[in-house]
Amino acid sequence: xxxxxxxxxxxxxxxxxxxxxxxxxxxxxxxxxxxxxxxxxxxxxxxxxxxxxxxxxxxxxxxxxxxxxxxxxxxxxxxxxxxxxxxxxxxxxxxxxxxxxxxxxxxxxxxxxxxxxxxxxxxxxxxxxxxxxxxxxxxxxxxxxxxxxxxxxxxxxxxxxxxxxxxxxxxxxxxxxxxxxxxxxxxxxxxxxxxxxxxxxxxxxxxxxxxxxxxxxxxxxxxxxxxxxxxxxxxxxxxxxxxxxxxxxxxxxxxxxxxxxxxxxxxxxxxxxxxxxxxxxxxxxxxxxxxxxxxxxxxxxxxxxxxxxxxxxx
Amino acid sequence: xxxxxxxxxxxxxxxxxxxxxxxxxxxxxxxxxxxxxxxxxxxxxxxxxxxxxxxxxxxxxxxxxxxxxxxxxxxxxxxxxxxxxxxxxxxxxxxxxxxxxxxxxxxxxxxxxxxxxxxxxxxxxxxxxxxxxxxxxxxxxxxxxxxxxxxxxxxxxxxxxxxxxxxxxxxxxxxxxxxxxxxxxxxxxxxxxxxxxxxxxxxxxxxxxxxxxxxxxxxxxxxxxxxxxxxxxxxxxxxxxxxxxxxxxxxxxxxxxxxxxxxxxxxxxxxxxxxxxxxxxxxxxxxxxxxxxxxxxxxxxxxxxxxxxxxxxxxxxxxxxxxxxxxxxxxxxxxxxxxxxxxxxxxx
Numbered sequence: 077x078x079x080x081x082x083x084x085x086x087x088x089x090x091x092x093x094x095x096x097x098x099x100x101x102x103x104x105x106x107x108x109x110x111x112x113x114x115x116x117x118x119x120x121x122x123x124x125x126x127x128x129x130x131x132x133x134x135x136x137x138x139x140x141x142x143x144x145x146x147x148x149x150x151x152x153x154x155x156x157x158x159x160x161x162x163x164x165x166x167x168x169x170x171x172x173x174x175x176x177x178x179x180x181x182x183x184x185x186x187x188x189x190x191x192x193x194x195x196x197x198x199x200x201x202x203x204x205x206x207x208x209x210x211x212x213x214x215x216x217x218x219x220x221x222x223x224x225x226x227x228x229x230x231x232x233x234x235x236x237x238x239x240x241x242x243x244x245x246x247x248x249x250x251x252x253x254x255x256x257x258x259x260x261x262x263x264x265x266x267x268x269x270x271x272x273x274x275x276x277x278x279x280x281x282x283x284x285x286x287x288x289x290x291x292x293x294x295x296x297x298x299x300x301x302x303x304x305x306x307x308x309x310x311x312x313x314x315x316x317x318x319x320x321x322x323x324x325x326x327x328x329x330x331x332x333x334x335x336x337x338x339x340x341x342x343x344x345x346x347x348x349x350x351x352x353x354x355x356x357x358x359x360x361x362x363x364x365x366x367x368x369x370x371x372x373x374x375x376x377x378x379x380x381x382x383x384x385x386x387x388x389x390x
Numbered sequence: 391x392x393x394x395x396x397x398x399x400x401x402x403x404x405x406x407x408x409x410x411x412x413x414x415x416x417x418x419x420x421x422x423x424x425x426x427x428x429x430x431x432x433x434x435x436x437x438x439x440x441x442x443x444x445x446x447x448x449x450x451x452x453x454x455x456x457x458x459x460x461x462x463x464x465x466x467x468x469x470x471x472x473x474x475x476x477x478x479x480x481x482x483x484x485x486x487x488x489x490x491x492x493x494x495x496x497x498x499x500x501x502x503x504x505x506x507x508x509x510x511x512x513x514x515x516x517x518x519x520x521x522x523x524x525x526x527x528x529x530x531x532x533x534x535x536x537x538x539x540x541x542x543x544x545x546x547x548x549x550x551x552x553x554x555x556x557x558x559x560x561x562x563x564x565x566x567x568x569x570x571x572x573x574x575x576x577x578x579x580x581x582x583x584x585x586x587x588x589x590x591x592x593x594x595x596x597x598x599x600x601x602x603x604x605x606x607x608x609x610x611x612x613x614x615x616x617x618x619x620x621x622x623x624x625x626x627x628x629x630x631x632x633x634x635x636x637x638x639x640x641x642x643x644x645x646x647x648x649x650x651x652x653x654x655x656x657x658x659x660x661x662x663x664x665x666x667x668x669x670x671x672x673x674x675x676x677x678x679x680x681x682x683x684x685x686x687x688x689x690x691x692x693x694x695x696x697x698x699x700x701x702x703x704x705x706x707x708x709x710x711x712x713x714x715x716x717x718x719x720x721x722x723x724x725x726x727x728x729x730x731x732x733x734x735x736x737x738x
Contacts, residue, residue, distance in 0.1 A: 139512070185691070192648050194457075194512075195694050198635055202687030209680035318520060321513070331510050363532065366524030374517035377509050 088379045089327050089343035092372075093350060100354030107357055110234045118228075118236035120349040122147065122304060123316060124342070125242050125297040127323045128249045129290030131341040134324055135253070136286040137266040137333025138186065138193040142178060142200040143294045143320060147313035148208035150174035150298030152217055155308025159219030167224070171299035172292050178204055179291015180284075187284030197287075208310040216307035228303035238300050245296065249338045262286060266333025322373040323348050328380035347376070403645025404657030407693075411664045418667065422674045432553055434666050436546075439555035440621075441633065442662035443614040445640040446566045447497075447607030449658045452641055453570075454582040454603055455650025456511040458500055461611050461637060462630035463522035468493045468615040470526040473535035473625040490612045496522060497608015501601035519634075527627070536624035545620030555617045559659070562610055566655035579603060583650025639686065640665055643693050665689075 083090075100107040126143050133140045150171040158167035182200055185191045230237035253259035264272040265282045273279045301312050327344025329336025351372065355365045419426035444461055451458050468489050475485040496518075503514045547554045570576035578599045581589045589596050619625060644661035646653025668689060672682055 185695070189695065189698060191694050191698055195638075195642055195648055195690065198638065199687040199690040199694070202635070202683045202690070206680055206682070206684030206687065210678060210684065214680060318516060321516060322520075325513055331513060361528075363524045363527035366520045367528070368524075370517040370520030370524065373520070374503070374507075374509070374514065377513055377517075378507050381509065 086383070087328070087340070087343065088383055089340065089347055089376070092326075092347050092376065093343065096347065096350045096354060100350065100357065104354065104357040107354055112353065112357070114231060114234050114236055116349055116353045117239040118231075118304065119353075120345055121236070121238040121242040122297045122301045122312075123319055123323060123348075124239075124345045125245055125293050125300060126316065127320050127341045127345055128246060128338055129293035130320050130324050131327075131329050131336065131338050132249065132253070132262060133193075133286050133290045134329050134331055135266045135333060135336060136262045136282060137269065138283065138286060139197065139331065140182060140287060140290045141194065141197040141317060142182060142204055143290055143297075144313035144315075144317035145201050145205040145208060146175055146178045146291060146294040147298040147301060147316065148310055149178070149204040149211075150295040151301050151308040151312055152208045152212045152298075152310050154299050155217035155220065155302055156211060158221050158224065158302075159217060162221050164221050164223050164227075167221075167302075168296075168299050172295040175291040175293065175295020175298065176288060177291070178294070179288040182291065183284035183287035186287060187280045187282075205314070208313075212308065212310040214310060216309050218307065220302060220307055224303055225306055228306065238303050241296075241300060245293065246338060246342055253338055258282075258285070263334055266335075268334070318369075319348060322369065325380070326373055326376040328383070330377075330381065344376075347372070403652070403697075404654045404660060406696075407644050407657055407660045407664060411660055411667060414664065414667050414671065418671050418674065421671070425670075425674070432556070434663065434670060435556050435559070436553050436621075437670075438662045438666040439559045440614045440618045441636050441640055441665070442559055442659045443562055443610050443617070444607075444633070444637045445644070445658035445662045446562055446655045447610040448637050448641050449566070449644070449646055449653055449655045450570070450579055450603045451511075451607050452583075452638075452646050452648060453579050453650055453653055454600060455586070455648075456504065456600070456604070457638070457648075458497070458515045458604065458607055459512060459634050460496075460500060460515040460519040460522055461607065462633040463519045463526070464493055464496050464608055464611045464630075465615045465618065465633060466630035467496060467522045467526040467529075468612045469619045469625050469629050470530045470535075472616060472619060473537055474530055476537060477535055486616070489616065490609060493612025493615065494605050494609040497611065498601050498605030500608070501604030504604070505597040505600050523630075530625065532627060534624060534626055537619055541620040542623070543620070544617055545622075555621075558613060558617065562613070563655060563659055570655060575599065575602070580651050583652075636665060636686075637662075639690050642690065645697070 106112055126147060130140060130143055153174045154167040154171035157170045158164060161167075178200055182193075182197055185196045186193050227237055232240060235243075253262065261272070261277050261282050262285075264275070264277060265279050269279050272282075298308075298312075302308050305312065323344035324336075324341050325331070325344070326347050327336065327340035327342070329340055329344075348369065351369065352365060355368065360368075415425075424430055444465070448458060448461065471492055472485050472489040475488055476482070479485065500511075500515050500518055503509070503518070504511050507514070544554055544558075549557055570579065578589070578594050578596075581592075581594060582596055582599060586596060615629075618629065622629075640661035641653070641658045642648060642661070643664055644654065644657025644659070646657060665686065668685060669682060672685060677685075
């Protein structure tokens with residue numbers, strides 16, 4: 077029992093999730109149904125995939141504002157390719173390649189040319205958004221293959237296929253971060269880049285690679301968004317930036333680097349997913365949800381930070 | 391001539407963006423005969439007034455190495471508050487004072503949260519962005535509210551033949567320049583950006599300055615909101631979405647360092663004008679509106695890349711100068727021959 081309490085204490089996000097689950101179950105009879113959970117899981121696959129990439133960039137001490145619109149750009153380009161060829165696999169590969177392209181651009185500029193991450197990715201955010209809108213002429217790309225539409229509705233034991241893809245990517249990223257040299261180097265560069273450099277770590281390559289990684293995941297998220305929505309929508313990523321960053325910091329990954337993990341982001345995405353779903357069921361209008369989300373992001377970050385400092389103090 | 395210009399550019403960052411603006415204006419005046427008219431010149435200034443005014447406030451924040459993502463939401467909240475209050479009370483005095491007070495307080499609240507909770511300004515203002523925007527839509531019930539005709543004076547009126555938005559911009563610019571270069575407040579602002587720790591250790595009122603700086607940005611954003619709502623004729627649900635990035639882009643184009651400590655408000659205002667000139671040029675070329683984002687993004691990238699390149703070159707030339715003064719060779723050969731030189735020095 078004590079170890080459970082300890083576990084809960086080191087993950088404040090779990091406490092928030094527990095409170096939200098109990099609260100919404102009491103407030104709405106529809107909340108605790110398998111249909112609702114399936115819908116909730118499916119609707120958050122895109123955010124989850126993108127948030128993994130943001131987490132790794134945060135862990136290395138950077139930030140990537142372009143993730144949101146790279147999702148749009150890769151969705152649109154993959155959508156066009158699929159409409160032309162009717163080949164879903166080619167669409168998936170295209171989406172990831174587009175993401176990798178933007179990731180490589182960010183990575184080279186930030187890692188090797190040492191430009192500021194915030195401004196660089198703000199600029200590529202604009203460029204990616206422009207490309208998404210120019211190529212789609214501002215409207216949804218028509219001609220999504222039927223298999224893709226079916227894929228959006230597939231589920232296994234109440235878990236949508238898109239969520240399974242997202243969870244597989246989470247598992248893969250957790251392994252990458254905890255079991256490989258690359259993962260440890262990312263954490264070291266994030267905690268102290270100068271020390272990492274003196275220890276012989278190629279910090280420029282690490283900086284480059286985290287943006288490449290985030291780009292690839294943004295591309296995958298863009299592809300999944302087509303399965304979710306039925307079409308590639310050029311504005312799909314526009315509103316996601318706040319939710320992605322919010323989920324990462326709510327999970328307990330800070331912006332200063334070296335503190336946090338991908339599995340924590342899973343919890344952060346969970347909090348925002350349950351909150352949005354529950355508030356919708358209870359009938360809270362979207363603008364009040366914005367207020368609640370903002371307060372929660374702030375308080376959640378503050379809690380996680382206090383916990384972090386008390387842990388390093390003892 | 392080239393040398394003086396180059397040294398001026400490296401000392402005063404805003405000269406670079408000013409020259410880029412003049413070159414762009416020159417190109418546009420060749421492309422279009424209507425460009426080089428006094429009325430078009432005024433129109434461009436009026437068009438850039440809202441972002442330019444907000445950029446002045448943002449410059450102070452970025453000088454302290456902070457950032458405020460919520461300015462677009464403050465712009466929207468204060469527009470909504472003004473429209474709603476005027477509709478309910480029909481009192482200009484009340485609506486104006488309440489709006490500007492609210493704008494200042496919302497900005498100062500950002501500063502207070504940054505100071506008290508020690509969460510990074512980016513995340514803090516990302517959270518308040520969501521809260522302010524939600525509150526504004528809550529207040530107005532997501533309705534579009536028209537503002538009275540007389541308000542148009544703030545957006546399109548003239549005093550002594552000069553458009554009112556330009557006059558307001560000039561006043562705020564002069565205040566900004568004065569505060570930044572002639573007052574203790576300005577010195578403290580830069581000092582915090584250079585090193586918040588040193589500023590604290592030398593007992594500067596860091597917290598007070600930060601709250602004031604965010605509050606000032608809120609106030610000028612409130613003023614910008616009044617001009618904007620007067621120009622568009624009423625409250626619209628899309629007001630302020632994405633404007634924070636345009637404002638930050640203007641500040642960065644103007645030569646202010648995102649890491650704090652160095653930059654000017656004049657540069658930010660020219661940066662805002664430059665961004666409007668680009669729109670103007672694309673408009674003259676009948677470009678698709680979707681291309682604007684691509685061009686803006688590329689310009690921003692080019693600006694930071696050039697800035698980075700010149701900083702690297704400047705550092706290298708400074709090191710070379712110092713090496714020359716000390717009677718040494720270039721730093722490279724010094725590093726290479728350090729060990730073998732040592733005995734000779736000792737022998738002398």
